[in-house]
Amino acid sequence: MSVLEVSSASPALVHAAAAVVLYLHIGAGTVGLLAGAAVFVFRKGSRWHRRLGNVFVVAMLLMSAIGATVAPFLPKPERASVIAGVLTFYLVLSSWAAVKRKPGQFGAFDYGLLLTALGVVGFSAYLGVLAAESPNGKLDGQPAAAFVLFIIIGTLAALGDLRLILARGVSGATRLARHLWRMTAAFFIAANALFLGQPQVFPKTLRGFLFLPAPLILGLLLYWLGHVGYGAYRRRKTRPTASMP
Known part of the structure; x- marks a missing residue:
C-alpha cells in the first residue's frame, strides 16, 4: 500500500492517525504472513495450529480491511488493492x-458470502477490461492478468458458496477442503502483494527470488488438498459395509 499523503497544514492528530493506519496495515500484514507460514509447520488440529490460525485470521482481517478501505483515498487511488483487500477479507x-460453525450449518451469512464473491468477479472483470484496453495494458500499475487471477479465485469461491447453499451446508472432507483452500488462497494473495507488489523493500540481491513464495504456497495447497482427498477416499474404502439380509 502506498504511503498516506496528508497535507502539511493538517492538524497533528490527522498526521498521527494516518501513521497509525499505515503501521497497523504493515504490522498486521507482517504478523499474518509469519503466522500463516508457521501454521503449515504444526499438525492440523493441534493446539499450536489452532492458536496460530487464530492469529492469522485476526491479522489478515485487519490488514485486508485497512487496505480495501484506504486504497480508494490514496493520492493515486488503487482499485486493484480494493479488490485484493475485499477478496482476502472474504476468503479468510x-x-x-x-471450521467454527457446526457441520451442515448454513444461513443468511452464506448468501452474503455468495454475493460478495460475485461482486468481486464482476468488478474484477470490469477493471480487467479497462486494463486490457489501456495503452500499456495496465490499470493502477497492475496488468490485466492480475484481474484475471481475481476472477478465477472469485469464481471458484462463488461456486463453492453456491454448492454449500444448494447442499444446505457441508461437512467432512468437503468442509475441511473449503477451510484449507480459502485460507491458503488468502495467504497467497497477501504474500504476492508483499513480495511481488513491494519489491523495493527488499535488498537488490534478493529481488530475483521474490517469485518463489507463490509457487511454494500453491504447492503446499495442492499437497494438503490431495492429503485431505486421499484421507477421505481411504476412510470410504475401509468403512465396513452392511451385510445383505
Missing part, C-alpha cells in the same frame, strides 16, 4: 467460518 472470513 469464510475459511474461518467453515
Whole structure:
C-alpha cells in the first residue's frame, strides 16, 4: 500500500492517525504472513495450529480491511488493492467460518458470502477490461492478468458458496477442503502483494527470488488438498459395509 499523503497544514492528530493506519496495515500484514507460514509447520488440529490460525485470521482481517478501505483515498487511488483487500477479507472470513460453525450449518451469512464473491468477479472483470484496453495494458500499475487471477479465485469461491447453499451446508472432507483452500488462497494473495507488489523493500540481491513464495504456497495447497482427498477416499474404502439380509 502506498504511503498516506496528508497535507502539511493538517492538524497533528490527522498526521498521527494516518501513521497509525499505515503501521497497523504493515504490522498486521507482517504478523499474518509469519503466522500463516508457521501454521503449515504444526499438525492440523493441534493446539499450536489452532492458536496460530487464530492469529492469522485476526491479522489478515485487519490488514485486508485497512487496505480495501484506504486504497480508494490514496493520492493515486488503487482499485486493484480494493479488490485484493475485499477478496482476502472474504476468503479468510469464510475459511474461518467453515471450521467454527457446526457441520451442515448454513444461513443468511452464506448468501452474503455468495454475493460478495460475485461482486468481486464482476468488478474484477470490469477493471480487467479497462486494463486490457489501456495503452500499456495496465490499470493502477497492475496488468490485466492480475484481474484475471481475481476472477478465477472469485469464481471458484462463488461456486463453492453456491454448492454449500444448494447442499444446505457441508461437512467432512468437503468442509475441511473449503477451510484449507480459502485460507491458503488468502495467504497467497497477501504474500504476492508483499513480495511481488513491494519489491523495493527488499535488498537488490534478493529481488530475483521474490517469485518463489507463490509457487511454494500453491504447492503446499495442492499437497494438503490431495492429503485431505486421499484421507477421505481411504476412510470410504475401509468403512465396513452392511451385510445383505
